[in-house]
Every structure is written in C-alpha cells, then in structure tokens.
Amino acid sequence: MPVIRIVHRTRRPPSRAWARLTDWERHGAQVPLTRTIIETAGPTRVGTRFTARTGVGGITFDDPMEVTVWRPPEGGSPGLVRLVKHGRVVTGWAEIEVRPGPDGGSEVHWREDLAVRGLPRALDPLVAAAGRALFGRALRALLRPAPPGREPQEAADRD
Template identity: 60%
Template sequence: MTLFRVERTVPSAPEEVWRRLTDWPAHGRQVPLTRTRVLTPGPNRAGTRFTARTGIGRLSFDDPMEVVRWEPPAAGRAGTCRLEKSGRVVRGWALVEVTELPGGGSRVLWTEELSVHGLPKAFDPLLRRAGRVLFGRAVDELLRQG
C-alpha cells in the first residue's frame, strides 16, 4: 500500500469546502475517464456507498467506496469523512479533514492509502506521486467550482 497526502488552504468557510469535497458525482467530473455513481439514496452519511468507474469500454474498472465516518464541520470542530475502498483493482481508504482556520478560511487535508491489484511494490513511489498529482488537481477543481 502507498500513502499520500494533499493539503490545501482556501478562503472558503468549512461548510462550503465540505459540501464541495463530498459531492461524489463531482469527483468523477474531475478525474479523467471517470464517472461516479452514488448507490445509496438520500443525503451523505455513514453508510453512503458510491462507485467510481474509470476507463473506456472493456478497459474499465470499478472503485467501490463506502463512507464509514461522517462528521461534518461544526462550530469549533473539524469535519472528518473516512472512505473505505473495496474494489478488486483498487483497495484502501481515504480520510478527508476540513478545519476552520483562525481568522477565516479552511485547511483541507486529504490522506489516502491505496494499493492497486497486480502492481508491484517497486511502483509505490510512482503511485504516490501520481496520487498526489491526480487528487491534488481534483481537490483544486472541486474547491474552485461552486
């Protein structure tokens, strides 16, 4: 498994940052060749399940995820969302944390640990770098859009 982190500081309020980062279908619009489908009706919560499908035609794979921790930001408390990835190709977890900054704005910390089936450990540094770039761009776009 490889671990990577993406950290951002933005002028937006934690509630707005949280709303943007937990818009699961919007994630699919930011990751190339990916569509995200929410499988659980209703608002996000622990137990929400969704699948990101990446690829073209037969060269596609599903990345099923479940929200196992859901604590939106509130006065004096950071927001925390933990996802568990349980696919045949991609496994691992992601932790999204949104913290209010003194004087306004928010700090985002996206931490992810994942493994890709069949990919030797020798590729972990490349996977870590690619994860930081890909998720960094996705987070930047999600935070830019309203």
C-alpha cells in the first residue's frame, strides 16, 4: 500500500482550515463523479461514518469511512482526524492534521495509506501518483476562498 503525503500551507487560521477540511460533503464535491453520503447524525465525532460514492449511472463504487480519531485544533495545539476505510474496493486509512502556521495561518498534513483491491503491488507507484494528484487537488479546492457572496464570514481569509 503506498503512503501518500501532502503538505499545504494556508493563511486560514487552524479552526477555519479544520472546519473546511472536515466538511465531508464538500470532499465529495472536489472529486470528479463523487458525492458524499453522511450515515451518522452530526456533529462529527469518533464513530461518525460516511461514504464517498463514485461513478456514473449504475457503475459505481463506494468508499465507506469511519472517524477513529477526532481532535480539533485548540489553544495552539494541532488538530488531527483519522479515517479508516472499510470498502470492498478501497481500503486503508487517511489522516488530516492541521497545525498552527506562521502569521496566524495553518500548515495541513494529509497522509493516506491507500490500497485498491485486486491491483498488484507493482502498480503502487502509479496509485501513489494518482492519489497525490487527486488528494492534492481536493485539499487546495477545500481551502480555496469561496466565490464572492458565498461565505461572508470568511471574507478576511485570503489564501
């Protein structure tokens, strides 16, 4: 299983970066042909379950996940969420850590141990490259400033 590591810096303070990165429905909107189905009542906590469903028409696959660590950033301490993947196709885990960064911003560490059932280990470098591209794009999109008028409370946050 390839481990994917992405580090991204943003001007958003840790609490706002955390809120965006743990909005599971927004995750689905960042991955082509994917939507997120929340299976447990909020707020997010250990035990929260959701599924990323990817596909077109009747050709879909599910990536069910469960939150196993939930520690929002607080008082200068980093936040950490760990997801365990329980799928038939995609297995492994993901962690998103939000650390305080310079000038009130944040440094985000996204780690993912990803396996696709049925693929030989010889394809791990290809899976890792595709994962870095996909998750890096999603991470940047989740932290991107909203279009004007969409999130007025975050108007002062410019990445």
